[in-house]
Amino acid sequence: xxxxxxxxxxxxxxxxxxxxxxxxxxxxxxxxxxxxxxxxxxxxxxxxxxxxxxxxxxxxxxxxxxxxxxxxxxxxxxxxxxxxxxxxxxxxxxxxxxxxxxxxxxxxxxxxxxxxxxxxxxxxxxxxxxxxxxxxxxxxxxxxxxxxxxxxxxxxxxxxxxxxxxxxxxxxxxxxxxxxxxxxxxxxxxxxxxxxxxxxxxxxxxxxxxxxxxxxxxxxxxxxxxxxxxxxxxxxxxxxxxxxxxxxxxxxxxxxxxxxxxxxxxxxxxxxxxxxxxxxxxxxxxxxxxxxxxxxxxxxxxxxxxxxxxxxxxxxxxxxxxxxxxxxxxxxx
Amino acid sequence: xxxxxxxxxxxxxxxxxxxxxxxxxxxxxxxxxxxxxxxxxxxxxxxxxxxxxxxxxxxxxxxxxxxxxxxxxxxxxxxxxxxxxxxxxxxxxxxxxxxxxxxxxxxxxxxxxxxxxxxxxxxxxxxxxxxxxxxxxxxxxxxxxxxxxxxxxxxxxxxxxxxxxxxxxxxxxxxxxxxxxxxxxxxxxxxxxxxxxxxxxxxxxxxxxxxxxxxxxxxxxxxxxxxxxxxxxxxxxxxxxxxxxxxxxxxxxxxxxxxxxxxxxxxxxxxxxxx
Ligand code: SF4
Ligand code: SF4
Ligand code: SF4
Ligand code: SF4
Numbered sequence: 001x002x003x004x005x006x007x008x009x010x011x012x013x014x015x016x017x018x019x020x021x022x023x024x025x026x027x028x029x030x031x032x033x034x035x036x037x038x039x040x041x042x043x044x045x046x047x048x049x050x051x052x053x054x055x056x057x058x059x060x061x062x063x064x065x066x067x068x069x070x071x072x073x074x075x076x077x078x079x080x081x082x083x084x085x086x087x088x089x090x091x092x093x094x095x096x097x098x099x100x101x102x103x104x105x106x107x108x109x110x111x112x113x114x115x116x117x118x119x120x121x122x123x124x125x126x127x128x129x130x131x132x133x134x135x136x137x138x139x140x141x142x143x144x145x146x147x148x149x150x151x152x153x154x155x156x157x158x159x160x161x162x163x164x165x166x167x168x169x170x171x172x173x174x175x176x177x178x179x180x181x182x183x184x185x186x187x188x189x190x191x192x193x194x195x196x197x198x199x200x201x202x203x204x205x206x207x208x209x210x211x212x213x214x215x216x217x218x219x220x221x222x223x224x225x226x227x228x229x230x231x232x233x234x235x236x237x238x239x240x241x242x243x244x245x246x247x248x249x250x251x252x253x254x255x256x257x258x259x260x261x262x263x264x265x266x267x268x269x270x271x272x273x274x275x276x277x278x279x280x281x282x283x284x285x286x287x288x289x290x291x292x293x294x295x296x297x298x299x300x301x302x303x304x305x306x307x308x309x310x311x312x313x314x315x316x317x318x319x320x321x322x323x324x325x326x327x328x329x330x331x332x333x
Numbered sequence: 334x335x336x337x338x339x340x341x342x343x344x345x346x347x348x349x350x351x352x353x354x355x356x357x358x359x360x361x362x363x364x365x366x367x368x369x370x371x372x373x374x375x376x377x378x379x380x381x382x383x384x385x386x387x388x389x390x391x392x393x394x395x396x397x398x399x400x401x402x403x404x405x406x407x408x409x410x411x412x413x414x415x416x417x418x419x420x421x422x423x424x425x426x427x428x429x430x431x432x433x434x435x436x437x438x439x440x441x442x443x444x445x446x447x448x449x450x451x452x453x454x455x456x457x458x459x460x461x462x463x464x465x466x467x468x469x470x471x472x473x474x475x476x477x478x479x480x481x482x483x484x485x486x487x488x489x490x491x492x493x494x495x496x497x498x499x500x501x502x503x504x505x506x507x508x509x510x511x512x513x514x515x516x517x518x519x520x521x522x523x524x525x526x527x528x529x530x531x532x533x534x535x536x537x538x539x540x541x542x543x544x545x546x547x548x549x550x551x552x553x554x555x556x557x558x559x560x561x562x563x564x565x566x567x568x569x570x571x572x573x574x575x576x577x578x579x580x581x582x583x584x585x586x587x588x589x590x591x592x593x594x595x596x597x598x599x600x601x602x603x604x605x606x607x608x
Contacts, residue, residue: 136361231497
C-alpha cells in the first residue's frame with residue numbers, strides 16, 4: 001500500500017507546486033488554523049481537527065466578479081471574465097470539508113449550472129486527511145458521515161500510528177494524482193489506520209420527520225434565544241451557499257458581484273415593500289434548521305450539514321445547529 | 334460566591350422585580366460561558382460565574398422580552414453599557430437590576446472575581462474600574478506613533494480580513510438600530526461585499542457610530558470571527574472623545590444626554606473656528 005511518510009509531507013507539497021499546480025492547505029495565522037493559498041510548503045501547519053474557515057471559499061469566493069461594465073458615449077461595454085481555472089490541489093481538508101463539496105454541487109447544478117463553481121470543482125484535486133481526533137463540537141456521525149468518509153475526496157490519507165498516512169485513491173482524478181506524485185510516496189505493508197471515534201449525538205434523519213410536522217413549534221424561539229443574529233454560522237459553514245448580487249460602481253464603470261449572504265440577517269428576506277416574511281430571530285433560525293435538515297434532503301436527497309461543528313465552535317454564544325437537533329423531542333440518542 | 338449570585342437571582346424573580354435574569358451557564362468548552370436566560374426560580378442553579386463570563390450581556394437589554402424587567406449578571410463595562418442605553422432612551426433604569434461582578438484577569442482561569450455592591454444602575458455612579466483600559470492605552474499610543482502611511486497599511490490589513498459577518502454589530506449593546514446604515518439599500522451607503530473598499534467603509538462607520546458611546550466592553554472583538562483589532566479602534570475613538578470633551582461613555586449620570594446629543598459652552602470648537 002502507498003504511504004505518505006510524515007517526514008515527506010512537505011516534499012510532496014513542494015512537488016505539487018513544482019509541477020505548476022496551485023495549492024490550498026492549512027496555515028497558522030494569529031493562533032488560528034486557516035485554509036489558504038500557499039506559496040511554500042514550509043508555511044503548511046496541519047491542525048489536529050479542521051481549520052476555522054472552510055474550503056468553500058476556494059470554489060465559491062466571498063465576493064466574485066460576474067462582469068465588469070464601462071459606460072461610454074451612447075453605450076455600455078460589458079466584459080465577463082473568462083471562466084477557466086488552472087489546476088489546484090486542496091490538501092489537508094477533513095472528510096466534513098470534502099463531503100460539503102458534494103452537497104453544494106447539487107444546488108449549484110440544479111436549474112442552471114454555476115459555471116465558476118463547476119470550473120473550480122473540475123480544476124481541483126481534493127486530498128483529504130481522515131481524522132484521528134474530534135472535539136466536543138464534531139458530529140459527522142450524526143449526519144450519516146464519519147471521520148473517514150470518502151465523499152467529495154479524490155484521495156484520502158488515513159493516519160497511521162506512526163504518524164505516516166496510508167494513501168487511498170477515491171476517484172480517477174485521485175488515481176492520476178497518486179501516479180503523478182508517486183516519487184514522494186513509499187510502499188509499506190498494510191497498517192491499521194487510527195481513526196477518531198465520534199459518538200453519535202443526534203439522529204438527523206429522524207429529526208427531519210419531526211421538523212416537517214412541527215413547523216410552528218416553539219422550539220425555535222427557545223433554541224435561538226441567545227442567538228445574536230450574525231453571519232458567522234453561515235460564513236463558516238462549508239455547505240451554506242446563499243449569495244447576493246451587487247453592483248459596485250466607480251463613477252461610470254463598475255462590477256457586478258456575487259457575494260456571500262446569510263439567512264441570519266433580517267435584510268436577507270426583506271421585500272421592497274418593507275414586508276419581511278422572516279421578521280424575527282426564531283423564524284430565521286427555523287429557516288437555517290429546516291433548510292439543512294428538511295428542505296435540502298427533500299430536494300437533493302442529502303442533508304445539508306456535514307457535522308463539522310463550526311457553527312458551534314465559531315459562534316460567539318456557543319450555539320450551532322447540533323444543540324437544536326438534540327433539543328428535538330425524542331430525537332436525542 | 335456563585336451561591337450569592339443564585340440567591341439574588343432567585344430573590345429578584347420571586348419578588349417580581351424582574352421577569353428574567355440574564356446570566357451565564359457552562360458552555361461546551363471551558364473558555365466560553367454562554368448567555369443564559371433564567372425565568373424560573375428552579376433554574377437559577379444553572380447559573381455560573383467564572384473568569385470566562387466575558388461580559389457583553391447588555392446586548393440583550395434592548396430585546397422586547399427583556400426590556401420589560403431584567404437583571405443582568407454584569408461586568409463594570411456592562412453596567413456602563415446599560416447606563417448608556419438609559420441615556421439614549423432605549424431602556425428605563427426602573428426595569429433594570431444588576432448582579433455586578435468584576436474579574437481582575439478576565440479569561441485567565443486564575444482570575445479573581447468579586448461581587449459588586451448595588452442593585453440599581455444608580456448605585457453604580459462610581460464604577461470606574463476597567464481592567465483592559467491600561468493595556469489598550471499603550472497599544473493606542475503605539476499605533477498613533479506610526480507615520481500615517483504605516484497606520485493606513487496597518488488598518489488596511491486588519492479590515493481586509495473582514496468577511497462582513499456583522500458579528501461585531503450583533504454583539505454590541507449599542508448597535509440597537511432597527512435598521513443599520515449598513516443595511517440601507519435605497520440608496521445604499523456602504524458597499525456590502527467583503528472587498529477592501531466596502532470593508533474599510535463598514536469598519537470605520539461602525540467605529541464612528543460608537544464614538545462617545547462605546548464602553549470598551551470588548552464584545553465586538555471577542556465575537557469577530559477574523560480577530561480584527563476592533564477594541565483598539567474603539568479605544569482610539571474613546572481617547573479622542575476623552576481628550577476633546579473630557580467625557581467617558583457610561584460614567585456620567587445616566588439621565589444626562591450623551592456627549593454627541595448635548596452641547597456645553599465649554600465644548601471645544603477648534604474644528605469650527607480657527608484657533
Ligand atoms: S447561532 Fe451564533 S453564529 Fe449563528 S447567527 Fe446566532 S450568534 Fe451568530
Ligand atoms: S451546519 Fe454547522 S455543523 Fe453542519 S456543516 Fe454547517 S457549520 Fe458544519
Ligand atoms: S463597540 Fe465593541 S467594545 Fe464598544 S460597546 Fe460595542 S461591543 Fe462593546
Ligand atoms: S465581526 Fe469582524 S469579520 Fe465580522 S463584520 Fe465585524 S469586523 Fe468584519
